[in-house]
Amino acid sequence: MTDKNWPLYEVFLRPRNGLSHKHVGSLHAIDVEMALQNARDVYTRRGEAISIWVVPSRAIVASEPGEKEMLLEPATPERKPYRHPTFYDIPDEVGHM
Amino acid sequence: MANAPSSPHYRYLLRLADNALVLGHRLTEWSSRAPTLEEDIALSNIALDLIGQARSLYGRAITVGGDERDEDHLAFLRDTHEFLNVQLVEQPNGDFAASMARQLCYSAFAVPLWEGLTRSKDSELAGIAAKAGKECAYHLRHSSEWVIRLGDGTAESHQLMQRAIDDIWMFTGEMFELDDIDRQMIAAGIATDASKLLPIWNETLDDALAEATLKRPTDGWMISGGRQGTHAEHLGHMLAQMQFLPRAYPGATW
Numbered sequence: 001m002t003d004k005n006w007p008l009y010e011v012f013l014r015p016r017n018g019l020s021h022k023h024v025g026s027l028h029a030i031d032v033e034m035a036l037q038n039a040r041d042v043y044t045r046r047g048e049a050i051s052i053w054v055v056p057s058r059a060i061v062a063s064e065p066g067e068k069e070m071l072l073e074p075a076t077p078e079r080k081p082y083r084h085p086t087f088y089d090i091p092d093e094v095g096h097m
Numbered sequence: 098m099a100n101a102p103s104s105p106h107y108r109y110l111l112r113l114a115d116n117a118l119v120l121g122h123r124l125t126e127w128s129s130r131a132p133t134l135e136e137d138i139a140l141s142n143i144a145l146d147l148i149g150q151a152r153s154l155y156g157r158a159i160t161v162g163g164d165e166r167d168e169d170h171l172a173f174l175r176d177t178h179e180f181l182n183v184q185l186v187e188q189p190n191g192d193f194a195a196s197m198a199r200q201l202c203y204s205a206f207a208v209p210l211w212e213g214l215t216r217s218k219d220s221e222l223a224g225i226a227a228k229a230g231k232e233c234a235y236h237l238r239h240s241s242e243w244v245i246r247l248g249d250g251t252a253e254s255h256q257l258m259q260r261a262i263d264d265i266w267m268f269t270g271e272m273f274e275l276d277d278i279d280r281q282m283i284a285a286g287i288a289t290d291a292s293k294l295l296p297i298w299n300e301t302l303d304d305a306l307a308e309a310t311l312k313r314p315t316d317g318w319m320i321s322g323g324r325q326g327t328h329a330e331h332l333g334h335m336l337a338q339m340q341f342l343p344r345a346y347p348g349a350t351w
Contacts, residue, residue: 006133027135030246037239041139 008057009035011042013049021053032056101179102162105278108181109288110161110222111171112278112324114154115182117229118172119332120203121147122339126190136193139239143200146232153225161219173343177326177333184323185268187332191261194254197243198261204237205301206272206294213289222287241305248309255310262306263314270319273298 006028012021024043029035035054044052063071077084101107124144131137155168166174186203190196211230217223247258273295275283282288306313322328342349 028133029135033242034246037242038135038139040235041142042135045138045142 006030009039009054010057010060011039012053012055013043014051014053015048016050021051024048026057029054102164104162105281106219106285106287107158107162107164108278109282110154110158112181114151114158114171115180116186116203116207117147117154118151119180119182119335120186120199121145121151122335123186123188123190123199124196127196132193140196143236143239146229146236150225150229150232153228154222157219157221157225160221169343173340177328177336179326180328180332180336181324181326182332183268183271184320184328184332185265185272187323187328187335188265188268189331189335191264192257193243194247194257194261195264197240197247198258198265200236200240201244201302201305202265202269203272204233204240205298205305206269206291207233208237208301209294209297210289210291213294217288218286237301241301244305244311245309248306248311258309259311262311266314266316267318268320269298270316271321271323274321274324276324 007030008026009029009032010026011024013024014021027035027038027042029038032054036052039052039054043049073079075083121144124140124147127140128137128144131140151172152168155171158164159166159168159171164171185199188195188199208230211226211233214226215223215230217226244258244262247254249255250258273292275290275292279288279291283290303313
């Protein structure tokens with residue numbers, strides 16, 4: 001094992017049917033099959049999942065922190081309050097939303 | 098000190114339990130020393146599976162044999178010659194390739210063994226086998242994936258993996274031996290005939306070794322005697338470390 005820098009993978013778990021996979025962390029592995037095994041060993045020791053996804057970290061396209069103003073700020077609640085359903089009166093019968 | 102029960106049923110269970118305990122303890126020796134964090138946890142998981150299997154099997158053996166000793170006594174206060182595991186599982190960890198070779202050889206045997214034991218007339222043993230079979234199926238997958246990657250890896254990893262397979266080979270034959278205890282238990286419908294598992298084991302090993310581009314060693318002289326209590330030096334050293342605390346501080350609790 002001359003190269004210790006194995007590729008990085010992101011791990012997603014689905015806790016139960018009906019829920020979506022959720023990012024839980026990352027790990028190193030020598031290939032995709034081993035990444036899946038490592039994910040099982042590192043992240044599902046307490047029965048956390050019924051399904052595992054692993055994705056090479058390099059396959060993830062991430063937004064740039066520097067582009068936050070352009071990409072994400074215009075949609076903050078302060079700027080677009082009407083996109084939040086806060087202008088409706090909810091009848092008491094509906095209960096907790 | 099109470100005498101060890103001598104019924105074949107008891108001794109058959111003890112052999113299964115000792116295999117699991119000794120291999121499980123060997124794997125705990127990797128804790129904090131494995132090549133990567135991921136592998137460290139993977140080996141600890143496998144160790145815990147095996148130690149869990151050992152506990153269930155000791156418990157069953159104690160009931161079957163009317164043993165007055167408890168499972169802690171069986172694990173921590175027996176001497177080397179009282180351990181009935183095959184010598185394969187007591188072999189030292191060596192390098193990572195050696196540990197994976199040992200694990201592959203044992204797991205490829207354990208999977209069909211537990212599968213057969215799910216039909217045991219000892220219904221509690223059958224229940225233990227169902228659970229252990231699933232665990233060992235993963236151990237087999239884990240170790241064979243590593244043997245394949247190291248064998249079919251760099252020139253260095255290939256050479257180390259081939260050496261590991263060559264070195265462990267003479268310890269594999271013992272798993273398939275039958276003695277009077279086995280024959281009585283097979284006749285009673287309690288045991289699985291281990292000698293009949295050899296073709297399945299051969300197929301598993303041949304597939305893994307072929308994919309790993311490794312050469313299968315020729316079946317030569319095989320080490321024997323572990324299941325009757327004969328062990329070489331390694332088990333004694335392992336037990337000295339494993340049993341130190343309960344022997345130095347009898348009755349110590351957490």
